[in-house]
Amino acid sequence: MQRYFIEANQIDVATQSLTLTGDDVHHIKNVMRLEVEGIILCCDGVGTDYRVMIEQISGKEIRCRILESFSSTGEPERVEVTIAFSLPKGDKVDWVLQKGTELGASAFLPFTSARTVVKLDEKKAGKRRDRWQRIVKEAAEQSRRGRIPTVHSLMNWRQCLAQFSSYDQILFAYERGGKALYQLLTGRKARSILVIVGPEGGFTEDEATEVVSEGAELLHLGPRILRAETAPLAAIACIHYTYGELGGEPL
Amino acid sequence: MQRYFIEANQIDVATQSLTLTGDDVHHIKNVMRLEVEGIILCCDGVGTDYRVMIEQISGKEIRCRILESFSSTGEPERVEVTIAFSLPKGDKVDWVLQKGTELGASAFLPFTSARTVVKLDEKKAGKRRDRWQRIVKEAAEQSRRGRIPTVHSLMNWRQCLAQFSSYDQILFAYERGGKALYQLLTGRKARSILVIVGPEGGFTEDEATEVVSEGAELLHLGPRILRAETAPLAAIACIHYTYGELGGEPL
Numbered sequence: 001m002q003r004y005f006i007e008a009n010q011i012d013v014a015t016q017s018l019t020l021t022g023d024d025v026h027h028i029k030n031v032m033r034l035e036v037e038g039i040i041l042c043c044d045g046v047g048t049d050y051r052v053m054i055e056q057i058s059g060k061e062i063r064c065r066i067l068e069s070f071s072s073t074g075e076p077e078r079v080e081v082t083i084a085f086s087l088p089k090g091d092k093v094d095w096v097l098q099k100g101t102e103l104g105a106s107a108f109l110p111f112t113s114a115r116t117v118v119k120l121d122e123k124k125a126g127k128r129r130d131r132w133q134r135i136v137k138e139a140a141e142q143s144r145r146g147r148i149p150t151v152h153s154l155m156n157w158r159q160c161l162a163q164f165s166s167y168d169q170i171l172f173a174y175e176r177g178g179k180a181l182y183q184l185l186t187g188r189k190a191r192s193i194l195v196i197v198g199p200e201g202g203f204t205e206d207e208a209t210e211v212v213s214e215g216a217e218l219l220h221l222g223p224r225i226l227r228a229e230t231a232p233l234a235a236i237a238c239i240h241y242t243y244g245e246l247g248g249e250p251l
Numbered sequence: 252m253q254r255y256f257i258e259a260n261q262i263d264v265a266t267q268s269l270t271l272t273g274d275d276v277h278h279i280k281n282v283m284r285l286e287v288e289g290i291i292l293c294c295d296g297v298g299t300d301y302r303v304m305i306e307q308i309s310g311k312e313i314r315c316r317i318l319e320s321f322s323s324t325g326e327p328e329r330v331e332v333t334i335a336f337s338l339p340k341g342d343k344v345d346w347v348l349q350k351g352t353e354l355g356a357s358a359f360l361p362f363t364s365a366r367t368v369v370k371l372d373e374k375k376a377g378k379r380r381d382r383w384q385r386i387v388k389e390a391a392e393q394s395r396r397g398r399i400p401t402v403h404s405l406m407n408w409r410q411c412l413a414q415f416s417s418y419d420q421i422l423f424a425y426e427r428g429g430k431a432l433y434q435l436l437t438g439r440k441a442r443s444i445l446v447i448v449g450p451e452g453g454f455t456e457d458e459a460t461e462v463v464s465e466g467a468e469l470l471h472l473g474p475r476i477l478r479a480e481t482a483p484l485a486a487i488a489c490i491h492y493t494y495g496e497l498g499g500e501p502l
Contacts, residue, residue, distance in 0.1 A: 073474045074474050074475045075474075095346075098478075099478075099481050099484075102475055102476070102477050102478060102481050103475070103477070103481070103485060104473075104475055142476065142478075143475045143476045143477070143478075144474070144475060144476050145475060179498075180495075180497065180498030181492060181497060181498065182492065182495070182497075182498075220498045221497055221498060222355075222491070222496060222497040222498040223324045223325050223326075223395070223496075223498070224325045224353055224354070224355055224394045224395060224396060225353070225393065225394045225395050226353050226354070226394070227349075227350070227353060227393075227394075230350050230353050230354070230484075233350075233481075233484060233485075233488070234354060234484075234488040234497065237484070237485040237488045237489055238488055238489055238492040238497065240473070241432060241433065241489040241492065242492075244431075244433070245473060245474075246431065246432060246433075246472055246473040246485065246489065247430075247431030247432065247433075247471045247472060247473040247474070
């Protein structure tokens, strides 16, 4: 069943109704071809889902009656994982955002490091971010997330490091050293984890030394080389698996 | 450093040399632009890597001197995971093959089920398989695998089920039921695991009932919906993580 994110101000609790606007109207009318009495799911992005019935379709809005509301089940409860990625080339970013969202990422932090090949000026970065936010929103709808992950503005190396204090644990994926993911997670109860992955060329030794001095731990993802877009997905899947967010109780 | 898979008959142990032929010659000469004295890595696909120096480049072959040989480190040692996937649309298959190889899959088993949308006649299936094998070979080279995963010919539902007896454990990803991955793996020491994922439309209840009667266990990958191409990658990453193949000791 199709699912739409809405803002709190679109909900009228008194009349138990809600109103959809903008792109969603087009999608419901022309893509899903739903009509009056059609049923859809809406999510307020802060933990509540609504099952609603379409009552009235006009040019610019669709009014629905709320049939029932219930807690969103798509959000990780025990740990929040942010994926920081040094910009890889081409559409790999799209994959990371889409699959990272399916796998429960709470936020994405694109940044540049010594070996980042992609150059984005401020204007391009702004446009790219709009596009990234659309990708994340759509993935959040499809994967039944309870909220839309945040996509931070593109940061440079220094700005990325300045984020460290916001996290209980920082894992820096480094091909030439580091501990296994299991060793880094075992016995730790982090409420927030920042996973940092490099561009195609990886990170330099200086960068690894610097992040360790700032409180990060070096993470080694095994004997096989994972591509820039694969590493963050493997990491977040295993972290959530360990915290029992991929179904089941925590390990 | 570029890495090439070779056959045993390309190696001359007596003279400690090996010969590269075919597409690899073109790649070395024209893509990597290596010359005499250039160093490359070769892998025999059955556990040994060779560090070699180019001695002679001709039109159709390149002869190299073996400098040293050592065990391939890129293969999982404790468990072999095969990914069986009901054909998804478009290039999602490429993604599953490439990233599945990076994550250590030992084989891929494409099949069709009730809700598979993609139709491939025998001729198309043959061509597609050739392409898939090239993708897997390239991914195995890049990710430093010790062997190239097998890509089985396209199977139908019945043929897929007939494979079950070859595996210690069969995990059937099913959205509407099943246990968490951790519950299915804990305390079990499987040498071979078959992970089965559905097409975009998922599996039917009849299919789920049938595989259980044939010895499979239903796997539920958590509260978020994972796309057809994401599910197998999350599963194999977590399985190898559990078996200590993603770096570190087994859980």
